[in-house]
Amino acid sequence: MSQPQAAVGAAVPRVDARLRVTGRAKYAADNSPDGVVHAVIVDSSVGRGRVTGIDTRAAEGQTGVLKVISHLNAPELPPVEGGFPPGEPLRPFQDDRVRFFGQPVAVVLATTLEVAQHAASLVEVAYDAEPVSTDISVADPADEPETYARGDADGALDSAPVRLDLTYRMARNHHNPIEPAGIVARWDGDRLTVWEKTQDVQGTVATLSGEFGIPPDRVRVISPFVGGGFGSAARAWVHSVIAALAAREVKRPVKLVLTRRQLYFGVGYRPAYEYDLRLGASRQGRLTASAHDIRTENSRYERHSEGVLQPGRMLYSTPNVRQAYRHVPLDVSTPWFMRGPGYSTASYAIESAMDELAHELSLDPLKLRLRNEPADDESSGRPFSTRRLRECYLAGAREFGWHRRNPKPRSTRDGDWLIGMGMAAGVYDTERSEAHASVRLDADGTALVQSSASDMGPGTATSMTQVASDALGLTMRQVTFRLGDSLMPPAPGHHGSRTMASVGSAVQDGCDKLREQAISLAVRDEDSPLYGADAADIVVRGGRLYVKDEPTRGETYQRLLARNNRSHLEAIGSYAGASESEKFSFYAYAATFAEVAVDARLGLVRVRRMVGVYDAARIINPRLADSQAIGAMTGGIGQALLEHTVTDHRDGRIVNANLADYLVPTHADMPDMKAIYIEGEDYEADPIGVKGLGEIVIVGVAPAIANAVFNATGRRIRELPITPEALL
Structure with missing residues (x-):
C-alpha cells in the first residue's frame, strides 16, 4: 500500500536554515582541534620550469614557525595508480617541476595564521623558467580526439539547401563559492581524520588513503556543511594532501584554507572552448546535418573530459551528425566540472546556431525547435523515459509572452534602450549512482536517517527528511537526517545532479523496509489492534499505524515498540544506480526565455526578466527547486555577460584572480525571474520518480540571453562573455 504524501511536494523551509543563518553551522575551517596549527601555501611565480632553490631561513627564523x-x-609518498581524471595527479613536493603558475612549491606551518602568512611571504624561491603555452587559440590539440558519427554529415552539408558555418568561443569561468576550500587534518597514530570542504566524502577517503598508502577504513572525512561548490569541491585537490602530509610531519592537527586568489589556481574551472559548428537544413527548417569540431583547454598532466558532445547528438532530430572533441594541452592547472559541465557549453553554441538558422529562414525560433523535435534518442536508438520539452516550450512562451516578440532585430526601443527577446533549450543527463542509507526508529517515535552524502546548497538534508517523513509516516519534526561523515553508509559524490535520485531512493528503500518491519511486528502481535490484519492494507501517518479503510483501528509506533520491549527498529536502505543495460534514454530538459535591454550608445546589457521551464520529473520541494533555478539563472547571467578569466600568456598568471576584477552578478544585476516545473514523474529513472535539477537549470541560460541581445541590437556576438566593447 502506498504511503500518504504529506511532506514530499511541500515548499517547506530548510531544516538546517537556523543553524546556517545564526552561524552555528560548522564548516570545515570552523573546526579547531586541540593543538591545531596553521598552514599557508607558497605558490610558484612561473608557469613552467623547475625550482632550483628555496631559501627558508628568514621564514624559519620567525617566532611561531614550526x-x-x-x-x-x-x-616520499607511495606510488598511486589509476584515478580520475586519467593522467598523473599533482602530488605535493615530490619533485622540482613546475607545471603551472600558482602551483604549490612549499608550505609554511606556524602557531598562528598571521605568522604563517608573514613567514610564507619571506620564502624565496629560485626557478629555471621555461616558455609557457597557455593560449588555446594558438596551441596545437592532442592527437586523438573523441569522435562520434552517424550518417554522412559532410555529404549532407554539401547538398543542404541552407548551410551555416559558425564559430563560437567561450571564456574560462571559475566557481567562486562563498566558502573557500579548506581542510583540518589530524593524525591519531596511523588513522587520519579530516574536516574537509568536499562534495564527495567517499571520494576524499579514497584519495587520501591512496596518497598515504593506508586502508580506507583508517581515513575519516567529516563534512556536514559545504558553503557552495558548483563542482569545485567534487574531488580532493593537492591542498588536501598537503594538509594531511604536514599534520603527519609536525605531529599536530593542521588547518589550511586557500585564499580567494589561490582558488583560481587550485580547485579547477570551467575550461575555455572554441566550438566550430556547421548546420545544414531544408528551407522549411528541417535539420539535415550538423558537424561539431570542438577544442578545449586542458592541463598537460591530467585529461579532463565532460559531456560537451551529448547535446549535439540527441537534442534535435538530425539524420547526419559528425563530432570531434579535441583537448589542447597547456601549461595550466587541470580544469574541472562546473555547474552544467559540457552541456552548458554545448548549449551556447547549438542554441545560438539554431537562433541564427531561424533568422536566416525568417522562422520563429520556437517553431524551428518544435519542427525538429525527435521521437526517440537518435544517438542510442532508445525511447526517452520522458521528454516534455515541447510542454516546456509552450508553457514558457505563454508565461513569457513570446508572441509579443518582434522578429526584426533592433526594432523595439524603450528610450535609449534597445529591447530584445531570446530563448533556448537545455538538456542534461539524468545521472544515478549506487547509494546507501541507515534508518533507525527509536521507542519515542523519532527517527534518525544517515548517509555520507553532501549538501553544498540544494538542501539535501531537507529533501531527504521529506522523503523519509512520508515513507515512515512521521512528521518532519520527528525525523532527523544526518550526512557528511564517511562513517555513515556510503553515498556518491554530490555532483552531476545525482544526489536526489540516488540517495533519495536509498532513503526511500530503508524507510520502506523499516515501516514494513513495524507493520509485520504489529500484525503478528496478539495484543495489537492490528493483529491479523493484512499488512498490505496498513498505512502510517503521524506516527500511527492503522488500517486504511478502518482508521480507528491502529496504534502508534511508541505503543508497539514499548509493548514488545524494543528500544528501536533499524534498517539499511540501498539503491543500485543506473543499469548497465537501460531500456530508455534519461534526460532532464529546460526552456529558458530572456528579455534584455541594451543601451544603444554604451553597449551595456541588462537582463530585464527571465522565465525558466523545466522537465525535471517529480519535484520534492518547490522552494528548494526555486532556489536552484534562480541561482542558476544568476550564474547564467554571469556566464553570458560578465565572467571571464584573463591570463597573462607570458607566464601563465591569472590577472584577475579576485572578486574585484573577475566580475560575477550582484543584486543590482538581477532581473525578475520565474521558474515553472512541468508536472510528472519518471519512475523508469528511479524509485522516487525524480530527475536531477541542479545542473539542468543553468543549461540554456547563456544562449537565451545572447539570442535576446541579437534581437535587441542586430549584432550577433559569438563569444562569451558579451561585453559592451563587443557591441559598440
Whole structure:
C-alpha cells in the first residue's frame, strides 16, 4: 500500500536554515582541534620550469614557525595508480617541476595564521623558467580526439539547401563559492581524520588513503556543511594532501584554507572552448546535418573530459551528425566540472546556431525547435523515459509572452534602450549512482536517517527528511537526517545532479523496509489492534499505524515498540544506480526565455526578466527547486555577460584572480525571474520518480540571453562573455 504524501511536494523551509543563518553551522575551517596549527601555501611565480632553490631561513627564523616543507625535505609518498581524471595527479613536493603558475612549491606551518602568512611571504624561491603555452587559440590539440558519427554529415552539408558555418568561443569561468576550500587534518597514530570542504566524502577517503598508502577504513572525512561548490569541491585537490602530509610531519592537527586568489589556481574551472559548428537544413527548417569540431583547454598532466558532445547528438532530430572533441594541452592547472559541465557549453553554441538558422529562414525560433523535435534518442536508438520539452516550450512562451516578440532585430526601443527577446533549450543527463542509507526508529517515535552524502546548497538534508517523513509516516519534526561523515553508509559524490535520485531512493528503500518491519511486528502481535490484519492494507501517518479503510483501528509506533520491549527498529536502505543495460534514454530538459535591454550608445546589457521551464520529473520541494533555478539563472547571467578569466600568456598568471576584477552578478544585476516545473514523474529513472535539477537549470541560460541581445541590437556576438566593447 502506498504511503500518504504529506511532506514530499511541500515548499517547506530548510531544516538546517537556523543553524546556517545564526552561524552555528560548522564548516570545515570552523573546526579547531586541540593543538591545531596553521598552514599557508607558497605558490610558484612561473608557469613552467623547475625550482632550483628555496631559501627558508628568514621564514624559519620567525617566532611561531614550526616548519617549512618543500620538495627538498618532504617525505616520499607511495606510488598511486589509476584515478580520475586519467593522467598523473599533482602530488605535493615530490619533485622540482613546475607545471603551472600558482602551483604549490612549499608550505609554511606556524602557531598562528598571521605568522604563517608573514613567514610564507619571506620564502624565496629560485626557478629555471621555461616558455609557457597557455593560449588555446594558438596551441596545437592532442592527437586523438573523441569522435562520434552517424550518417554522412559532410555529404549532407554539401547538398543542404541552407548551410551555416559558425564559430563560437567561450571564456574560462571559475566557481567562486562563498566558502573557500579548506581542510583540518589530524593524525591519531596511523588513522587520519579530516574536516574537509568536499562534495564527495567517499571520494576524499579514497584519495587520501591512496596518497598515504593506508586502508580506507583508517581515513575519516567529516563534512556536514559545504558553503557552495558548483563542482569545485567534487574531488580532493593537492591542498588536501598537503594538509594531511604536514599534520603527519609536525605531529599536530593542521588547518589550511586557500585564499580567494589561490582558488583560481587550485580547485579547477570551467575550461575555455572554441566550438566550430556547421548546420545544414531544408528551407522549411528541417535539420539535415550538423558537424561539431570542438577544442578545449586542458592541463598537460591530467585529461579532463565532460559531456560537451551529448547535446549535439540527441537534442534535435538530425539524420547526419559528425563530432570531434579535441583537448589542447597547456601549461595550466587541470580544469574541472562546473555547474552544467559540457552541456552548458554545448548549449551556447547549438542554441545560438539554431537562433541564427531561424533568422536566416525568417522562422520563429520556437517553431524551428518544435519542427525538429525527435521521437526517440537518435544517438542510442532508445525511447526517452520522458521528454516534455515541447510542454516546456509552450508553457514558457505563454508565461513569457513570446508572441509579443518582434522578429526584426533592433526594432523595439524603450528610450535609449534597445529591447530584445531570446530563448533556448537545455538538456542534461539524468545521472544515478549506487547509494546507501541507515534508518533507525527509536521507542519515542523519532527517527534518525544517515548517509555520507553532501549538501553544498540544494538542501539535501531537507529533501531527504521529506522523503523519509512520508515513507515512515512521521512528521518532519520527528525525523532527523544526518550526512557528511564517511562513517555513515556510503553515498556518491554530490555532483552531476545525482544526489536526489540516488540517495533519495536509498532513503526511500530503508524507510520502506523499516515501516514494513513495524507493520509485520504489529500484525503478528496478539495484543495489537492490528493483529491479523493484512499488512498490505496498513498505512502510517503521524506516527500511527492503522488500517486504511478502518482508521480507528491502529496504534502508534511508541505503543508497539514499548509493548514488545524494543528500544528501536533499524534498517539499511540501498539503491543500485543506473543499469548497465537501460531500456530508455534519461534526460532532464529546460526552456529558458530572456528579455534584455541594451543601451544603444554604451553597449551595456541588462537582463530585464527571465522565465525558466523545466522537465525535471517529480519535484520534492518547490522552494528548494526555486532556489536552484534562480541561482542558476544568476550564474547564467554571469556566464553570458560578465565572467571571464584573463591570463597573462607570458607566464601563465591569472590577472584577475579576485572578486574585484573577475566580475560575477550582484543584486543590482538581477532581473525578475520565474521558474515553472512541468508536472510528472519518471519512475523508469528511479524509485522516487525524480530527475536531477541542479545542473539542468543553468543549461540554456547563456544562449537565451545572447539570442535576446541579437534581437535587441542586430549584432550577433559569438563569444562569451558579451561585453559592451563587443557591441559598440
